[in-house]
Amino acid sequence: MKNKVNIDIPEELAGVGKLEPFEGSFTKLKKGWMEEKTVPPPNKAKMPHSNKMCESLREAIIKSNPKDGMTVSFHHHLRGGDNLICESIKILAELGIKDITLAASSLTTAHDPILPYFKDGTITQIYASGIRGELGRAIAEGVLPKPFVIHSHGGRVRSVHTGKIKIDLAILAASASDIEGNATGAHGKSAFGSMGYAAIDSWYAKQVIVVTDNIVDYPCVPQSITQNYIDYVVKVDSIGDPSKIAGGTTRITKAPMDLQIARLAAEVIERSGELKEGFSFQVGAGGASLAVAKYIRKIMKKRAIKGSFLLGGVTSYGVDMLNEGLFSSIFDVQSFDAAVSSSLMENPYHIEIPAGLYANPFNCGCMTNKLDIVVLGALEIDTNFNVNVITGSEGYVRGASGGHSDTASGATLTVVVCPSFRGRIPIVKKKVHTIVTPGESIDVLVTERGICVNPQRPELKANLEAAGIKVKDIEALANEVEGITGLAKPIETTDRIVGIVEYRDGTVIDVIRQVKE
Amino acid sequence: MQVKQTTFKRRTMLYIPGNNPAMLQQGSVYGADGVLLDLEDAVALNQKDAARILVSHMLQYISYEGCEVTVRVNHIDTPFGLEDLKQIVPLQPDAIRLPKVETLEEIERIITVIERIEDEHQLPHDQMKVHVMIETALGVQNVYDIAKFSPRIDAISIGGQDLAADMQLVKANDGIGIDYARKQIVMAAKACKIDVFDTVFVDVENEDGLREEAEYIKKLGFTGKAIINPRQIEIVNEVFTPTELEIRKAAKIVKAFERNKAEGIGVFAVDGKMVDAPVVQRALRVLEMADIDVESL
Amino acid sequence: MELKQKAQAGSFESSDILVMVEPVEKGAGRLIELKSIVMQQFGEDLLKQIHANLDKFAIADVRLIINDKGALPPTVSARLETALKRAAQLQTGTLN
Numbered sequence: 074m075k076n077k078v079n080i081d082i083p084e085e086l087a088g089v090g091k092l093e094p095f096e097g098s099f100t101k102l103k104k105g106w107m108e109e110k111t112v113p114p115p116n117k118a119k120m121p122h123s124n125k126m127c128e129s130l131r132e133a134i135i136k137s138n139p140k141d142g143m144t145v146s147f148h149h150h151l152r153g154g155d156n157l158i159c160e161s162i163k164i165l166a167e168l169g170i171k172d173i174t175l176a177a178s179s180l181t182t183a184h185d186p187i188l189p190y191f192k193d194g195t196i197t198q199i200y201a202s203g204i205r206g207e208l209g210r211a212i213a214e215g216v217l218p219k220p221f222v223i224h225s226h227g228g229r230v231r232s233v234h235t236g237k238i239k240i241d242l243a244i245l246a247a248s249a250s251d252i253e254g255n256a257t258g259a260h261g262k263s264a265f266g267s268m269g270y271a272a273i274d275s276w277y278a279k280q281v282i283v284v285t286d287n288i289v290d291y292p293c294v295p296q297s298i299t300q301n302y303i304d305y306v307v308k309v310d311s312i313g314d315p316s317k318i319a320g321g322t323t324r325i326t327k328a329p330m331d332l333q334i335a336r337l338a339a340e341v342i343e344r345s346g347e348l349k350e351g352f353s354f355q356v357g358a359g360g361a362s363l364a365v366a367k368y369i370r371k372i373m374k375k376r377a378i379k380g381s382f383l384l385g386g387v388t389s390y391g392v393d394m395l396n397e398g399l400f401s402s403i404f405d406v407q408s409f410d411a412a413v414s415s416s417l418m419e420n421p422y423h424i425e426i427p428a429g430l431y432a433n434p435f436n437c438g439c440m441t442n443k444l445d446i447v448v449l450g451a452l453e454i455d456t457n458f459n460v461n462v463i464t465g466s467e468g469y470v471r472g473a474s475g476g477h478s479d480t481a482s483g484a485t486l487t488v489v490v491c492p493s494f495r496g497r498i499p500i501v502k503k504k505v506h507t508i509v510t511p512g513e514s515i516d517v518l519v520t521e522r523g524i525c526v527n528p529q530r531p532e533l534k535a536n537l538e539a540a541g542i543k544v545k546d547i548e549a550l551a552n553e554v555e556g557i558t559g560l561a562k563p564i565e566t567t568d569r570i571v572g573i574v575e576y577r578d579g580t581v582i583d584v585i586r587q588v589k590e
Numbered sequence: 591m592q593v594k595q596t597t598f599k600r601r602t603m604l605y606i607p608g609n610n611p612a613m614l615q616q617g618s619v620y621g622a623d624g625v626l627l628d629l630e631d632a633v634a635l636n637q638k639d640a641a642r643i644l645v646s647h648m649l650q651y652i653s654y655e656g657c658e659v660t661v662r663v664n665h666i667d668t669p670f671g672l673e674d675l676k677q678i679v680p681l682q683p684d685a686i687r688l689p690k691v692e693t694l695e696e697i698e699r700i701i702t703v704i705e706r707i708e709d710e711h712q713l714p715h716d717q718m719k720v721h722v723m724i725e726t727a728l729g730v731q732n733v734y735d736i737a738k739f740s741p742r743i744d745a746i747s748i749g750g751q752d753l754a755a756d757m758q759l760v761k762a763n764d765g766i767g768i769d770y771a772r773k774q775i776v777m778a779a780k781a782c783k784i785d786v787f788d789t790v791f792v793d794v795e796n797e798d799g800l801r802e803e804a805e806y807i808k809k810l811g812f813t814g815k816a817i818i819n820p821r822q823i824e825i826v827n828e829v830f831t832p833t834e835l836e837i838r839k840a841a842k843i844v845k846a847f848e849r850n851k852a853e854g855i856g857v858f859a860v861d862g863k864m865v866d867a868p869v870v871q872r873a874l875r876v877l878e879m880a881d882i883d884v885e886s887l
Numbered sequence: 888m889e890l891k892q893k894a895q896a897g898s899f900e901s902s903d904i905l906v907m908v909e910p911v912e913k914g915a916g917r918l919i920e921l922k923s924i925v926m927q928q929f930g931e932d933l934l935k936q937i938h939a940n941l942d943k944f945a946i947a948d949v950r951l952i953i954n955d956k957g958a959l960p961p962t963v964s965a966r967l968e969t970a971l972k973r974a975a976q977l978q979t980g981t982l983n
Contacts, residue, residue: 286952327821329820330616331821333619334619336824348654440645466927466928494927496901496924496956497902497925497928497929497957498925498928521616521619521620522619542882557651557652557959561928561929562927562929562930562931597966598980610900611903611962612902613901615961615962635982636981637981638980638982639972639979639980639981640965640966640969643965643969643972644961644962644969646965647962647964647968648961648962650961651960652961653890669980669981669982670980671980673979673980674980804977
């Protein structure tokens with residue numbers, strides 16, 4: 074069956090079950106409720122003064138009674154410095170556990186070492202927002218027997234609520250915890266800031282282990298994760314490589330191309346009519362999108378505009394803008410650098426939020442719904458403004474859905490920034506390899522070779538043109554790019570579907586087919 | 591000879607090393623008014639052939655949309671200069687930039703060669719502009735004669751690094767040593783009614799220094815400035831773009847002028863200050879720089 | 888064009904292409920070793936372009952070792968032309 078973005082979606086897929094085709098961003102939401110049943114969180118009991126502390130991660134995992142076919146979950150707040158996923162999977166493999174579903178909120182190149190466990194049947198399926206490196210290559214080549222599922226940050230929360238992701242064991246790293254499992258990422262030698270993605274795991278997993286390299290006196294403050302959900306606590310020497318967990322402060326790129334695109338994007342935002350007193354704002358942490366903040370900051374100062382809140386993944390640059398009084402608060406689901414942790418600790422207007430409040434479409438309103446302006450990146454964008462942020466030019470998985478579709482659907486003005494081609498690889502093109510965010514959510518594309526407005530936003534186009542900004546037809550831009558790079562041969566795939574991309578509402582927006590080697 | 595008027599603004603001209611494909615293919619996207627594809631100082635002596643061939647192919651393939659395209663060739667008395675002209679002139683970029691011109695005899699000789707090549711390719715003599723760089727003390731002394739030699743020369747520029755070396759200046763970064771040359775070159779350009787470009791600012795990290803220098807040379811009368819890094823473009827463009835206040839004032843003057851002209855009044859006052867023809871001319875220039883159509887006022 | 892010596896042009900920089908030319912015996916044909924970071928997308932186009940350039944310079948016998956870092960077509964042609972001219976000792980206006 075063809076979905077709304079013209080992708081053939083099978084009715085059923087072995088290993089995933091029945092598939093519901095994507096029917097438009099708000100088709101399911103506008104009913105006002107979710108048709109799928111929610112599953113209840115587990116009921117547990119503990120005697121007073123009993124002991125949750127375990128000698129080792131291995132002991133805690135054994136106590137959690139692991140079984141073949143289990144789902145084990147992790148958060149990705151340690152980013153490239155994470156050591157816990159690899160360590161845990163190794164222990165489970167040593168215990169002989171097979172057929173594991175790995176449900177990490179995201180996977181990075183730090184997780185390359187678990188590739189052997191994809192091949193020996195230890196891990197057979199993945200749910201994640203992003204997958205990269207060796208893993209992303211292997212799964213695109215079809216190493217896993219069951220299709221992997223890519224979800225958005227908001228979509229993951231929905232999947233846990235509905236039991237699509239049924240977590241048997243959550244293993245959650247914290248940079249500080251007490252012996253009862255009140256835990257946080259806001260302080261300690263491995264501080265990583267917000268634990269926004271981990272909250273849902275702690276609430277819904279049948280068993281929860283908190284792993285820390287820093288046991289603090291009871292009670293741990295702040296309580297990002299609270300003890301009433303925690304079964305076991307483990308003290309380890311190290312949860313990962315602190316230098317890769319949070320590297321100082323995030324610097325604005327000096328790459329001329331990214332800066333140029335960012336400068337143009339800021340001009341578009343300024344002239345769009347949305348940059349007004351009290352606006353809310355989110356930017357990605359990537360080169361060009363973060364650089365947009367630099368120019369927006371300048372414009373806000375010049376025009377004496379004060380914003381309301383910054384949302385999402387937070388960098389020290391956002392913290393600076395908060396401290397300068399340019400925004401009145403930050404709602405932080407994920408922190409990108411060390412400087413953010415101290416702000417989270419000390420500034421009452423810098424608030425940690427769980428992923429559901431951030432982006433889950435099925436509640437009484439997530440915060441992405443209140444966004445005025447979001448700036449997002451793209452690996453590819455097609456002439457219908459559909460965006461790929463998951464598969465690279467060779468068809469391998471090398472990115473993350475993240476909050477892309479969540480924020481794009483919520484924000485009043487969604488700006489995509491990317492170069493029109495990289496090296497010889499076209500970015501703006503007639504057809505993208507994988508659709509993650511539907512074009513209907515994207516309002517304007519800013520590249521170094523032209524600014525394109527989605528035809529569904531004629532008033533935006535008029536505003537920009539009235540301000541003297543040249544707007545280009547996206548077809549014309551794609552043709553121009555093809556004229557420069559030449560026509561790239563499409564990626565060759567087999568018919569086998571190795572993964573699916575879920576839209577935030579749980580419908581399937583695209584499938585990923587096995588790349589021919 | 592009637593030479594085609596240039597339609598480009600000339601606040602910023604971005605130098606791009608002629609042997610660097612990544613930069614050549616992106617040159618026009620950074621917001622500079624012009625690109626200077628460089629076969630001279632930015633290219634190693636054993637890569638002159640490679641750069642010349644690469645720039646030739648790029649000129650025919652990449653549309654430097656919205657940018658004035660200038661190629662800086664090597665001096666004709668080097669082993670590279672004549673070959674550069676033979677390859678580049680037939681491709682007729684918007685302009686060709688001649689380094690280290692010192693005497694009238696030299697410019698005469700080079701333009702003769704250019705026009706001979708154009709004749710061989712049945713190309714007109716009135717399309718491609720010639721930009722002359724003054725980079726020696728002798729050149730500074732002869733600048734007016736050089737600049738007025740041909741109507742094809744529609745801009746001259748100062749090469750500060752080479753000039754400082756030629757003047758044996760030890761410390762050159764404060765610009766004091768080349769200050770006289772700057773003013774002399776501006777005056778020659780104004781006498782010939784052509785554009786005049788300032789030299790590069792080499793300390794890319796020093797944004798305040800760049801802004802200060804750009805403001806200074808704008809006051810001296812320069813049309814714009816050569817740039818060595820895309821990050822410098824925004825600052826110089828900003829300095830050379832009229833502020834909102836300047837634009838408002840200029841619009842007021844021009845409107846008052848139009849009104850008074852209709853009534854046959856030549857000299858009048860705006861905000862208590864006398865306005866005559868030169869003031870009106872300056873106001874028109876401000877509006878032009880700000881891309882404001884006088885008809886629309 | 889007659890190739891007289893080994894020569895090369897270009898670099899390993901991104902968006903560039905390194906071309907190495909080696910004269911071979913008459914009748915050996917065009918021995919082309921092509922590596923490219925965009926092999927999947929543009930491998931066939933690159934080969935086509937290389938042959939078109941060899942045709943243009945009337946070269947039937949040559950060994951080419953090419954490493955492409957995503958060069959655009961004008962760069963590919965320019966580097967081939969430079970390397971071939973250098974191999975044929977026809978390069979002008981440069982120092983060795």
